Amino acid sequence: xxxxxxxxxxxxxxxxxxxxxxxxxxxxxxxxxxxxxxxxxxxxxxxxxxxxxxxxxxxxxxxxxxxxxxxxxxxxxxxxxxxxxxxxxxxxxxxxxxxxxxxxxxxxxxxxxxxxxxxxxxxxxxxxxxxxxxxxxxxxxxxxxxxxxxxxxxxx
Amino acid sequence: xxxxxxxxxxxxxxxxxxxxxxxxxxxxxxxxxxxxxxxxxxxxxxxxxxxxxxxxxxxxxxxxxxxxxxxxxxxxxxxxxxxxxxxxxxxxxxxxxxxxxxxxxxxxxxxxxxxxxxx
Amino acid sequence: xxxxxxxxxxxxxxxxxxxxxxxxxxxxxxxxxxxxxxxxxxxxxxxxxxxxxxxxxxxxxxxxxxxxxxxxxxxxxxxxxxxxxxxxxxxxxxxxxxxxxxxxxxxxxxxxxxxxxxxxxxxxxxxxxxxxxxxxxxxxxxxxxxxxxxxxxxxxxxxxxxxxxxxxxxxxxxxxxxxxxxxxxxxxxxxxxxxxxxxxxxxxxxxxxxxxx
Numbered sequence: 140x141x142x143x144x145x146x147x148x149x150x151x152x153x154x155x156x157x158x159x160x161x162x163x164x165x166x167x168x169x170x171x172x173x174x175x176x177x178x179x180x181x182x183x184x185x186x187x188x189x190x191x192x193x194x195x196x197x198x199x200x201x202x203x204x205x206x207x208x209x210x211x212x213x214x215x216x217x218x219x220x221x222x223x224x225x226x227x228x229x230x231x232x233x234x235x236x237x238x239x240x241x242x243x244x245x246x247x248x249x250x251x252x253x254x255x256x257x258x259x260x261x262x263x264x265x266x267x268x269x270x271x272x273x274x275x276x277x278x279x280x281x282x283x284x285x286x287x288x289x290x291x292x293x294x295x
Numbered sequence: 296x297x298x299x300x301x302x303x304x305x306x307x308x309x310x311x312x313x314x315x316x317x318x319x320x321x322x323x324x325x326x327x328x329x330x331x332x333x334x335x336x337x338x339x340x341x342x343x344x345x346x347x348x349x350x351x352x353x354x355x356x357x358x359x360x361x362x363x364x365x366x367x368x369x370x371x372x373x374x375x376x377x378x379x380x381x382x383x384x385x386x387x388x389x390x391x392x393x394x395x396x397x398x399x400x401x402x403x404x405x406x407x408x409x410x411x412x413x414x
Numbered sequence: 415x416x417x418x419x420x421x422x423x424x425x426x427x428x429x430x431x432x433x434x435x436x437x438x439x440x441x442x443x444x445x446x447x448x449x450x451x452x453x454x455x456x457x458x459x460x461x462x463x464x465x466x467x468x469x470x471x472x473x474x475x476x477x478x479x480x481x482x483x484x485x486x487x488x489x490x491x492x493x494x495x496x497x498x499x500x501x502x503x504x505x506x507x508x509x510x511x512x513x514x515x516x517x518x519x520x521x522x523x524x525x526x527x528x529x530x531x532x533x534x535x536x537x538x539x540x541x542x543x544x545x546x547x548x549x550x551x552x553x554x555x556x557x558x559x560x561x562x563x564x565x566x567x568x569x570x571x572x573x574x575x576x577x578x579x580x581x582x583x584x585x586x587x588x589x590x591x592x593x594x595x596x597x598x599x600x601x602x603x604x605x606x607x608x609x610x611x612x613x614x615x616x617x618x619x620x621x622x623x624x625x626x627x
Contacts, residue, residue: 164468168563168566169561169562169563169566169567170357170561170562170563171357171563172355172357172464172465172467172468172563172565173465173468173563173566174375174465174563174565174566174569174570176375176376176378176379176469177465177468177469177472179379180379180382180469180472180473180476180477181472183477184472184476184477187477187480191480204596208592211585211588211589212585214581214585215581215582215585218577218578218581219578222574222578233574233575233578235571246561246567246571247561249570249571250561250566250567250570250571253570253574253577254566254569254570256581257570257577257581260581260584260585260588261379261581261584263588264383264584264585264587264588265382265477267588267591267592267596268383268386268390268481268588268591269477269480269481269484270596271390271591271592271595271596272386272389272390272393272481272484272485272488272595273484274596275393275488275595275596298527299527301417301527301528302527302528302529302530303520303521303525303527303528304420304421304424304528305420305424305528306520306525306528307517307520308424308425308427308428310513310516310517310520311428311431311513312427312428312431313513313516314509314510314512314513314516315428315431315432315434315435316431317509317512318435318505318506318509319434319435321505321508321509322496322501322502322505322506323435323493323496324493324494324496324497325438325440325490325493325494327440327443327482327485327486327489327490327493328440328443328493330482331434331443331444331447331482332434332435334447334478335431335434335447335450338450338451338454338470338474341454341466341470342454342457345457345458345461345463345466346461346528347533347535348461348462348463348535348536349461349462349528349529350462350529350530350531350536351528351529351530351531352529352531353462353531354462355462355463355464356462356544356563356564356565357464357562357563357564357565358544358547358562358563358564359562364531365462365544365564366461366462366463367535367536367540368540368543368544368564368565368568369539369540369543369568370463370535371463371465371466371565372565372568372569372573374463374466375465375466375469375565375569376569376576376577376580377580378466378469378470378473378474379469379473379580379584380580380583380584380587381473382473382474382477382478382481383583383584383587383588384583384587385478385481386481386587386588386591387587387590387591387594389481389482389484389485390590390591390594390595391594392485392489393485393488393489393594393595394594394595396488396489396490401490402489402490403493403494405497406494
């Protein structure tokens with residue numbers, strides 16, 4: 140896959156836009172379709188695309204596995220922590236109304252933060268799972284092999 | 296008659312897909328194939344929920360002024376999360392299959408059973 | 415038009431599911447599953463579930479396919495044919511009977527038809543959530559405090575506990591995959607291969623013979 144110039148250039152070109160789109164989906168989820176679940180998956184797919192074209196090794200340099208693994212827990216902590224923050228501010232668990240001066244803004248903040256936590260966990264899990272599967276058989280083999288099926292699919 | 300057909304067509308397709316998934320899970324010995332079957336079964340359930348939530352003449356549940364009829368957002372929420380949970384559990388299943396392959400050298404359920412029986 | 419598209423797409427899905435059941439090539443089955451996901455995502459758009467369609471398109475047609483391909487590389491690409499020639503007749507009979515029973519239940523006159531606004535599922539909570547959102551839009555439409563996407567509000571606020579649980583499930587699945595396949599892979603792999611070299615070698619030979627018999 141590393142020798143396909145078109146794929147390499149396009150992948151490098153597309154990846155930032157996929158990440159940008161993921162962020163849009165993440166933070167625009169309260170006005171249009173979207174939210175943490177979709178954004179996390181789209182965010183992860185940018186790195187999976189990159190790993191498919193450039194090899195798992197390069198992708199690991201961009202997102203170190205330790206970072207991705209930390210993200211798995213971090214997202215859940217953000218979500219659960221929002222609930223605790225609500226409790227500390229005098230509300231009930233996961234009651235966002237107390238997070239700001241008025242209930243409307245509080246709900247809005249709460250939803251944004253919670254969705255962010257969801258997005259972090261989903262993205263981290265997807266990236267981690269892909270890295271674990273792709274890195275299972277040694278880096279070099281995995282790089283060549285993961286490259287084969289999408290290639291074959293495109294030519295058919 | 297035609298109205299009844301249209302009114303129940305979605306449910307029938309759901310049943311068909313569900314049974315197709317169930318059939319794959321039961322009749323195929325290949326574990327990856329079984330997981331694909333489970334996926335089909337699962338998506339049939341998703342389709343059922345979303346079909347139930349559809350309100351004729353309604354629109355997507357994103358509130359806009361001037362629109363009065365929306366489809367039911369509740370099934371959407373349930374299925375939205377279920378899809379992502381589904382892929383997470385499928386990845387767990389695939390991880391188990393990979394480990395079975397490494398331990399037994401096969402991903403055919405009957406062969407694994409034979410090996411276990413042989414000791 | 416929408417009805418016709420719905421009919422056609424669902425028929426395509428049934429055909430794809432049938433093709434998946436037929437093929438023994440796991441690579442083909444995975445690709446067909448991707449097509450199936452894309453079809454179901456399109457159906458979700460038709461049924462007004464844009465958020466769900468979005469998720470299904472990203473997850474089903476994207477991530478799941480990649481994961482299956484990754485797993486196929488680590489296992490086999492071809493499923494073996496069934497050993498007993500009539501081995502699939504039992505499941506087929508069961509599935510046909512069960513399917514017929516389920517279809518029979520849909521023929522009940524009380525069964526709400528597709529798109530029925532008066533169906534029991536449409537009652538109770540959903541109208542309340544929708545009315546809440548509509549009221550907020552009506553009250554302070556120019557300001558930015560309202561959240562028009564009812565799916566998001568329901569997901570994160572009304573059903574916040576549920577979503578927290580789902581996130582924990584995803585967390586658990588990710589940790590499970592890490593424990594099974596990754597993490598301290600090098601150490602675990604070495605230990606396992608040593609065990610295989612030792613006591614497992616004899617068992618392996620006999621089991622291979624058993625599988626061949």
